Amino acid sequence: xxxxxxxxxxxxxxxxxxxxxxxxxxxxxxxxxxxxxxxxxxxxxxxxxxxxxxxxxxxxxxxxxxxxxxxxxxxxxxxxxxxxxxxxxxxxxxxxxxxxxxxxxxxxxxxxxxxxxxxxxxxxxxxxxxxxxxxxxxxxxxxxxxxxxxxxxxxxxxxxxxxxxxxxxxxxxxxxxxxxxxxxxxxxxxxxxxxxxxxxxxxxxxxxxxxxxxxxxxxxxxxxxxxxxxxxxxxxxxxxxxxxxxxxxxxxxxxxxxxxxxxxxxxxxxxxx
Numbered sequence: 001x002x003x004x005x006x007x008x009x010x011x012x013x014x015x016x017x018x019x020x021x022x023x024x025x026x027x028x029x030x031x032x033x034x035x036x037x038x039x040x041x042x043x044x045x046x047x048x049x050x051x052x053x054x055x056x057x058x059x060x061x062x063x064x065x066x067x068x069x070x071x072x073x074x075x076x077x078x079x080x081x082x083x084x085x086x087x088x089x090x091x092x093x094x095x096x097x098x099x100x101x102x103x104x105x106x107x108x109x110x111x112x113x114x115x116x117x118x119x120x121x122x123x124x125x126x127x128x129x130x131x132x133x134x135x136x137x138x139x140x141x142x143x144x145x146x147x148x149x150x151x152x153x154x155x156x157x158x159x160x161x162x163x164x165x166x167x168x169x170x171x172x173x174x175x176x177x178x179x180x181x182x183x184x185x186x187x188x189x190x191x192x193x194x195x196x197x198x199x200x201x202x203x204x205x206x207x208x209x210x211x212x213x214x215x216x217x218x219x220x221x222x223x224x225x226x227x228x229x230x231x232x233x234x235x236x237x238x239x240x241x242x243x244x245x246x247x248x249x250x251x252x253x254x255x256x257x258x259x260x261x262x263x264x265x266x267x268x269x270x271x272x273x
Contacts, residue, residue: 057146
């Protein structure tokens with residue numbers, strides 16, 4: 001068997017009204033595959049055919065599929081600016097999701113399309129909570145990914161269920177850094193957690209070598225005690241839950257070892273709704 005071909009991508013920032021999806025992170029390499037179709041191409045071709053997925057939701061699902069297919073070796077990347085209106089490759093379908101929202105879109109004078117709540121035995125994401133998330137995202141310039149709260153299983157412990165929910169930073173990392181939102185959509189009986197980490201645009205105090213735009217990335221980790229650690233190619237995110245159900249978010253950048261810390265308050269908790 002011939003080894004896979006690889007392609008290296010440079011970073012390109014999205015101009016106004018644009019979403020750019022890369023097969024991998026800037027500066028990393030993407031697999032071309034063995035059969036003429038790369039993992040990214042296969043994932044995109046399949047996901048585009050799913051009815052009801054909007055633009056941001058489509059590329060989030062593509063990213064998760066590629067990460068699974070490559071065992072985490074390749075992580076797709078998005079660069080986006082606010083995009084007015086809504087777009088679906090294949091309209092229709094019933095989605096138990098919160099539709100993706102680019103920064104600032106909630107303030108546009110356009111009536112939102114109806115979105116079914118994310119339902120499961122963990123709880124129901126109501127329209128009130130959905131609007132609250134949209135308002136927060138606008139205020140803090142965060143991208144909300146399209147996500148689904150997974151139903152629980154009977155043997156999932158209460159300690160694990162406490163990690164399912166949505167938390168947003170009280171202030172930016174290290175007081176003056178990026179704002180952030182962590183969405184944990186599911187924790188299984190073994191403590192395997194998954195969800196999304198959204199971070200805002202860089203502030204003036206963010207070093208030049210880390211001034212990448214606002215983005216949202218899929219995360220996977222494992223609950224151990226009162227914390228869960230999510231490892232990404234560029235950074236490690238640790239979420240530590242306290243007695244009041246707030247989360248201490250700690251990021252450590254792999255390139256220079258720099259550490260960012262902030263506290264995130266719950267916006268929606270699955271087992272409290």
